Amino acid sequence: MRFVSLAAIRFDHGDIDGFLATTAQTLTGMGYRVRGALQTRGAVGGECHCADMDLTTLGSNRVFRISQPLGNGSHGCRLHPGALAECSAFIEQELGQGADLLILNRFGRGESEGRGFRDLIGKAIALGVPVLTAVRPTYAEAWGAFGAGMACDLMMDQDAVLKWFAEVHEARDAA
Secondary structure: OOOOOEEEEEOOOOOHHHHHHHHHHHHHHOOOOEEEEEEEEEEEEOOOOEEEEEEEEOOOOOEEEOEOOOOOOOOOOOEOHHHHHHHHHHHHHHHOOOOOEEEEOOOOHHHHOOOOOHHHHHHHHHOOOOEEEEEOHHHHHHHHHHOOOOEEEEOOOHHHHHHHHHHHHHHHHHO
């Protein structure tokens, strides 16, 4: 039986970070080892009037500030690629200690361009760890190309996500 161990929740609006946090809490409460990182935003302020962005790792609760101040008048993404790489390396070490699921906050611009968490996703799949992430319509085409034949899309519905995870976990155990 073939199982799809890479899944993305397609979303355009709604609290995807809260949804993924609830998913992680539910599975952790069931005794599964969930690794990964979820995004939180701080208060809006500073010269550029943008909110700080952090990634908090699941399980270890280590916080990585992934935004950087670009100064007054800056436009566009303030993502700090070095901080994201540091977070990714940390999570990769955690995967080596064992995991039942890797949850990553987004498959976004960086991943679409071959950076971000893209290598981490590949390493998790190679280790047999299923991956759950989220994708906005803007990056749907890149997601489709990345996951061609080995990924599925899920609705932002807790029952659908838990059913997918149960099927993947059962298929892994049977293999």
